[in-house]
Amino acid sequence: MNKKFLIFFLIPTAFYAQVKVDVNWNVKHTVGGVSTFERSKFMTIHANQTEAEWDGDNQIADLRDDFLNGYDVYLGRETGLITYTLNTVAQDPLRPGFASPSDISAKGANHINNFKAKPALKQYESRKNLILCGQLYPFWTGTDSKPTGKGWYLANGTATGEYMGKFIKAFNGGEGPNYPAFVEIVNEPDWDLLGGINESSNSIKEIADFHVTVASAIRAEVPNAKIAGYTNAFPNYEVNNFQKWTNRDKMFCDIAGTSMDYWSVHLYDFPTIGGKRQMRSGSYMEATFDMMDQYSYISLGSVKPYIISEYGAQTHDYNNQQWSSYRDWLNIKSFNSMLMTFLERPNTIVSAIPFAVVKAEWGYNTTTGIPYGSRLMRKENEPESYTGQWVYTDFVKFWQQWKNVKGTRVEIKSDDPDILVKAYVDGDKGYVIINNLEQVSKTINLNLFDNKNENITQIVKRYLTVSASLMTDLQETTITNPITSLTLEPETNVVLEYRFANSLTLDKVIEETKYYSDTYLKPVVANTALSYTVNGIIKSASGSAVLRLGIGRDHGKSLTPIVKVNNTTITLPSDFRGDLQTQRTSFFGVLEIPVPYDVLLENNVVTVQFPDSGGNVSSLGFQVYNEGTHLSTKEFQYDNSVRITPNPTKDSLAVISIDENLLNSVAYIYSIQGSIVHKEKLNQLNTNVKLNSLSKGIYIVVIQKDNKKLARTKLIVN
Structure with missing residues (x-):
C-alpha cells in the first residue's frame, strides 16, 4: 500500500504514482571504494x-x-x-x-x-x-x-x-x-x-x-x-x-x-x-x-x-x-x-x-x-x-x-524510496535496473544525462512480471527510440540494456561512505530527546547526506520524531521503503532522512524525540555522498610541514612527507569505519613514509603529535 499521508488517497492514482528517475552516465559511484x-x-x-x-x-x-x-x-x-x-x-x-x-x-x-x-x-x-x-x-x-x-x-x-x-x-x-x-x-x-x-x-x-x-x-x-x-x-x-x-x-x-x-x-x-x-x-x-x-x-x-x-x-x-x-x-x-x-x-x-x-x-x-x-x-x-x-x-x-548486467556503477537517483534503482556502464553498454517494491503500479519518468551526448543505438528491455493468469512472465523487447517513460506493475522489475555508438567516459565520481554513532538501541521515552554523536565525517566541496534512523516500535506508535542535526531541525520524508508491516507484530525499519549538506560537520550531534513512549531507536548513522571530478584524493598540505601525496608512483599507494624540524609525529591510517590499520613513528631519519599493503577501500590518513592533529585527509585504494 502507499504510505504517504492519508489525503493522498483523495488524489487520482496517476498523479501521485509518477516517479522521477535520473541517470548520470558519466558519474562513477563508489561505495567504500567499490x-x-x-x-x-x-x-x-x-x-x-x-x-x-x-x-x-x-x-x-x-x-x-x-x-x-x-x-x-x-x-x-x-x-x-x-x-x-x-x-x-x-x-x-x-x-x-x-x-x-x-x-x-x-x-x-x-x-x-x-x-x-x-x-x-x-x-x-x-x-x-x-x-x-x-x-x-x-x-x-x-x-x-x-x-x-x-x-x-x-x-x-x-x-x-x-x-x-x-x-x-x-x-x-x-x-x-x-x-x-x-x-x-x-x-x-x-x-x-x-x-x-x-x-x-x-x-x-x-x-x-x-x-x-x-x-x-x-x-x-x-x-x-x-x-x-x-x-x-x-x-x-x-x-x-x-x-x-x-x-x-x-x-x-x-x-x-x-x-x-x-x-x-x-x-x-x-x-x-x-x-x-x-x-x-x-x-x-x-x-x-x-x-x-x-x-x-x-x-x-x-x-x-x-x-x-x-x-x-x-x-x-x-x-x-x-x-x-x-x-x-x-x-x-x-x-x-x-x-x-x-x-x-x-x-x-x-x-x-x-x-x-x-x-x-x-x-x-x-x-x-x-x-x-x-x-x-x-x-x-x-x-x-x-x-x-x-x-x-x-x-x-x-x-x-540479469544475464548481461556488468560494469561500473554510475549515479542513478529515484525520488520514491519504493522504487529501487541501479545503473552500470561497461564500455559502450549501459544498464538501468528499476524495481518496484509497492503493491501498486508506478509510472517512471526516466531522465538520462550524458555530458558527451553519446547516441543510443539500441535498447533491450527485459521486464519481469506476473500475468493475469498468475504466470511468471519475462518480456524481452528491442527498442531504438529513447525511453522517457515506462510503467512498472506491482512488485515488478525491469532491466534496460543500452547500446551506445561509442564507449562512455566516466569523468566524475560520487564517493559514498557510511558513518556510525558510538551508541545504539536506546529506549524511547515520550518527549525526551535521545542524543547521538557521529564523528569523523569527511566532506568534499559538494555532495549530499542521508541520516539513517532505525526504529522498532509497536503499531500505532509514532514513526515521525523530531530530528535535529547540529541543532537544525530536519524535515522528515513522508515515505520509506516497503510496506507498513501491519501484518507483523510490530514495525522495524529504517527512515532514510535527507540532511542538508551544509548542516553536516566533521563531528555531529543528532537528537531524536518522539511524542510517545515505547520501542527503541535501534541504530543511527549517516550515509554521505561526496562529489568530485577525480578518482583519488588531491595532495593535502598543512603549514608546509606535512604533505600527504596519494598515488605518487607505482611502487606505493601514498607518501607521507614531514619537515625535518618536526620530530616525533605519528602517522595513523584508519579504515573508514574507524579501526587503525597502520601506525608508524615519523622522525628526521624517516621523512618519507611509503604506504603499501592496504586492501581496496577508503582510509583516513592522520598525522598527529601530542594528541594534536597536524594533517588529515582521505586516501582511496582502487
Whole structure:
C-alpha cells in the first residue's frame, strides 16, 4: 500500500504514482571504494558443478553449459558432500569421537580421482565463489547432538573442526577441485536448537562457543580458511522488544565475533503465511543490516562483511502443493527486490545466493507426491504428473533477466524510496535496473544525462512480471527510440540494456561512505530527546547526506520524531521503503532522512524525540555522498610541514612527507569505519613514509603529535 499521508488517497492514482528517475552516465559511484558489479558475488546459484543433479534426462543436452555459461552464473554453495562423507567416515580407533584421518584421506583421494575422470567439470572451477557448509547434524556436538551414519558421535567442537579442516584438504587442491572460498560451520543451528522464529528467551551461548572452537580447529588444518557464522535462519531482532537481538546476534558477536571472518545470514520474505504478508524487503531489511553493522562497528571496531548464503521467499501457503509458475514468481520478485538492496553494499557483501537448488530429488515426498519447491528444474509434465524430461522452472527467468548486467556503477537517483534503482556502464553498454517494491503500479519518468551526448543505438528491455493468469512472465523487447517513460506493475522489475555508438567516459565520481554513532538501541521515552554523536565525517566541496534512523516500535506508535542535526531541525520524508508491516507484530525499519549538506560537520550531534513512549531507536548513522571530478584524493598540505601525496608512483599507494624540524609525529591510517590499520613513528631519519599493503577501500590518513592533529585527509585504494 502507499504510505504517504492519508489525503493522498483523495488524489487520482496517476498523479501521485509518477516517479522521477535520473541517470548520470558519466558519474562513477563508489561505495567504500567499490564500484564494480561482481557477478561472482551476486549472480549465483545454490549448487556445485560436481553435483549429479546437473546430469540425467534433461531436455537441454548440456545443462551446466546452458545455465552457467549461457547466463553467466557462478556456483555458490555446497552442503551435501561434506555431510554425506561425515555420515560414512569411520571413527578414529585411537581417539573416540574423532573422524579417522586415514579414512578421510582415502575418501578424498577417491573424490579427486572421480573429478579427474570427468575433465569437462574442470572448466567450471572458474565459476566458483563456493561456500562449504555442514548440515547441523551430525556436526553439532552440544545439547541434542546426533550420531553419524556409522553410529558414533563427534566428541566436541574440536573434533568437528578437525574433520572439516581435514575434509577440505583431502577433497580439494592439486588435480581436484579448488579450495572453497568460504566455510560456514553449520546450517541454521538456531532454528532447530533454539525454537521458532519468534522465540526470544533462549540463549545462543552454546552455539557461539561451538563456533569459536570449531573455527580454531579448522584453522589448525587450513590456516587461510575464511569462516562465517552462524547462518542465522530468520533474524527478527525486534522480537520481544529486542530481546531476541540481545540473546542471539548480539551475544554471538560478543562471544564469536573475533573468530568469524564474516557474518552469515539467511534472509527471506514471507509473502503468504497463513493468509498474511510479512516482508523483509524494504526498510525492515535495511534496519537488520544497519543494526548489525553499527554493533559490529561499536564492539569490533569495524563493520564485518556478510555472506548471504540463502535469500528469497518462504511460500508457506503454497508449500504443500504441486509446482506452479505463481509460486516461482513469489520467489523471483523477492530475489529481485533483495538483490537491489545487496547491490547497495558491494563493499560489505562478499556473496549473496538466491535459494534455488538444481533438482532436489532428495526433497520429493514419496507419500504425498509433492516435489521440493525451490528448484531450477522440474519434470516436463508437472504439475499434472511427476514425469517427463527435466526442463527449467520459471526460476531461470531471474538469471535470464540479469544475464548481461556488468560494469561500473554510475549515479542513478529515484525520488520514491519504493522504487529501487541501479545503473552500470561497461564500455559502450549501459544498464538501468528499476524495481518496484509497492503493491501498486508506478509510472517512471526516466531522465538520462550524458555530458558527451553519446547516441543510443539500441535498447533491450527485459521486464519481469506476473500475468493475469498468475504466470511468471519475462518480456524481452528491442527498442531504438529513447525511453522517457515506462510503467512498472506491482512488485515488478525491469532491466534496460543500452547500446551506445561509442564507449562512455566516466569523468566524475560520487564517493559514498557510511558513518556510525558510538551508541545504539536506546529506549524511547515520550518527549525526551535521545542524543547521538557521529564523528569523523569527511566532506568534499559538494555532495549530499542521508541520516539513517532505525526504529522498532509497536503499531500505532509514532514513526515521525523530531530530528535535529547540529541543532537544525530536519524535515522528515513522508515515505520509506516497503510496506507498513501491519501484518507483523510490530514495525522495524529504517527512515532514510535527507540532511542538508551544509548542516553536516566533521563531528555531529543528532537528537531524536518522539511524542510517545515505547520501542527503541535501534541504530543511527549517516550515509554521505561526496562529489568530485577525480578518482583519488588531491595532495593535502598543512603549514608546509606535512604533505600527504596519494598515488605518487607505482611502487606505493601514498607518501607521507614531514619537515625535518618536526620530530616525533605519528602517522595513523584508519579504515573508514574507524579501526587503525597502520601506525608508524615519523622522525628526521624517516621523512618519507611509503604506504603499501592496504586492501581496496577508503582510509583516513592522520598525522598527529601530542594528541594534536597536524594533517588529515582521505586516501582511496582502487
